Amino acid sequence: xxxxxxxxxxxxxxxxxxxxxxxxxxxxxxxxxxxxxxxxxxxxxxxxxxxxxxxxxxxxxxxxxxxxxxxxxxxxxxxxxxxxxxxxxxxxxxxxxxxxxxxxxxxxxx
Amino acid sequence: xxxxxxxxxxxxxxxxxxxxxxxxxxxxxxxxxxxxxxxxxxxxxxxxxxxxxxxxxxxxxxxxxxxxxxxxxxxxxxxxxxxxxxxxxxxxxxxxxxxxxxxxxxxxxxxxxxxxxxxxxxxxxxxxxxxxxxxxxxxxxxxxxx
Numbered sequence: 001x002x003x004x005x006x007x008x009x010x011x012x013x014x015x016x017x018x019x020x021x022x023x024x025x026x027x028x029x030x031x032x033x034x035x036x037x038x039x040x041x042x043x044x045x046x047x048x049x050x051x052x053x054x055x056x057x058x059x060x061x062x063x064x065x066x067x068x069x070x071x072x073x074x075x076x077x078x079x080x081x082x083x084x085x086x087x088x089x090x091x092x093x094x095x096x097x098x099x100x101x102x103x104x105x106x107x108x109x110x
Numbered sequence: 111x112x113x114x115x116x117x118x119x120x121x122x123x124x125x126x127x128x129x130x131x132x133x134x135x136x137x138x139x140x141x142x143x144x145x146x147x148x149x150x151x152x153x154x155x156x157x158x159x160x161x162x163x164x165x166x167x168x169x170x171x172x173x174x175x176x177x178x179x180x181x182x183x184x185x186x187x188x189x190x191x192x193x194x195x196x197x198x199x200x201x202x203x204x205x206x207x208x209x210x211x212x213x214x215x216x217x218x219x220x221x222x223x224x225x226x227x228x229x230x231x232x233x234x235x236x237x238x239x240x241x242x243x244x245x246x247x248x249x250x251x252x253x254x255x256x
Contacts, residue, residue, distance in 0.1 A: 022161040023128045051150070053157050054224055058217025068212060082150050089227045090220055091208025 003031055009106060011075075012039040017048030020056035029059035036066025040073070043105050047078030057090050064096060073097075077105040115142070116181045123164050123174040123193070131160055131178070138180045144187065144249075151228040152187055152247050158221035159191055159200070159243055167195035167241065186230075187247045194240035200225075201234050 001024045004015045014035065020028055035042065042063070060076075067074040077099040079087060087093050099105035117138045121127040135156060139149035160176060168174055179190040206223045207214070226232055231246035 019132075021128055021132070021157055023125045051154065053154055053161075054220035055161070057220055061215060061217050064212065082147060086154070086224065086228075089208070089224055091206075091210075091215075094209065095212055095215065 001028065003028065005035075008043070011041050011043040011106065013043050013045060013102075015045040015048065017050075019051040020049070020059075021051065021053055022055045025053070025055035025059055028056055029062065032059050032063040033066070036063045040067060040070050042067060042072070043075045043077065043102075045078050045102055046076055046080075046083060047101070049078075049080070049083055052083060052086060054090075057086070057092065060092070060096070075099055075105045075108070077102055116179060118177065118179045121160070121176045121178065123168060123176055123195075125161065125164055127176075128157060128160070131156065134178070135180070138182070142182050144182065148187070148247060148249065152189065152245070155225045155228045155245060155247075156189060156191070158225050159245065162200050162221055163191070163193050163195065163198070163241070166200075167193055167198045169196050182249075184249065186249055189245040189247075191243045191245070192237075192240060197236055198241055199234040199236070200243070201232060 001016070001018045001020050004017075006013045006015075012035070016028065044060070064074050075097045078101055079098060084093075084098075087096070087098070099108065117134065119134045121131055132153060135149070135153045139146070139152070156178070163176055174194055177192040181188045200222045203219060203222050206219045208223070225245070229245050230248045231244075233244040235242040235244070
């Protein structure tokens with residue numbers, strides 16, 4: 001797993017890539033908990049995310065709660081069909097605004 | 111009796127064993143030309159099952175062994191996971207309401223939900239020697255690579 005953070009326009013862009021499993025998900029959770037307290041507009045780029053299990057999904061859920069608490073915006077983009085299916089099974093497609101790619105996520109309103 | 115083509119491996123009851131577990135599943139799927147999308151599902155489901163056993167299945171701090179047996183024929187993949195821990199049936203965990211609003215969603219409980227949905231059948235057996243989980247993923251003929 002790799003995490004890279006950038007600024008793109010009004011968004012903090014977080015690219016999470018590789019495999020997020022039960023072994024490294026604590027690292028992601030710690031990162032997202034800290035991020036969710038200091039940033040209010042976050043876009044998570046999942047285009048190079050190969051694998052994510054329930055522990056990684058839980059970390060994203062914590063981030064969403066933190067961002068909503070400060071009435072901010074969290075968007076996800078670039079999910080592969082496999083990852084999109086995992087998100088749908090978890091019901092996350094109803095919780096997270098999910099965009100096809102980076103451009104559409106950045107150009108969507110508000 | 112071990113049928114030809116089965117793959118059996120034993121793992122220490124630690125999350126540190128996960129990379130090897132993934133490697134074993136990957137080798138099994140590649141060598142049997144299993145569709146990578148199916149391979150992805152059984153890899154994820156097996157990690158969730160394994161993680162659950164490591165986290166909740168043992169009453170002591172000793173390292174235990176978890177045995178994984180993978181079998182595949184034209185119709186299905188069968189995975190058997192055995193451990194010698196206390197009685198632990200993950201299928202009894204409360205179901206996650208995936209349609210609940212954000213305020214009511216909690217990070218826990220998603221693992222076994224994913225396992226049930228990614229696979230076709232999940233069975234639990236309590237045996238003298240410990241717990242056994244049997245995971246089945248059916249293979250449609252068109253889903254197998256030719």
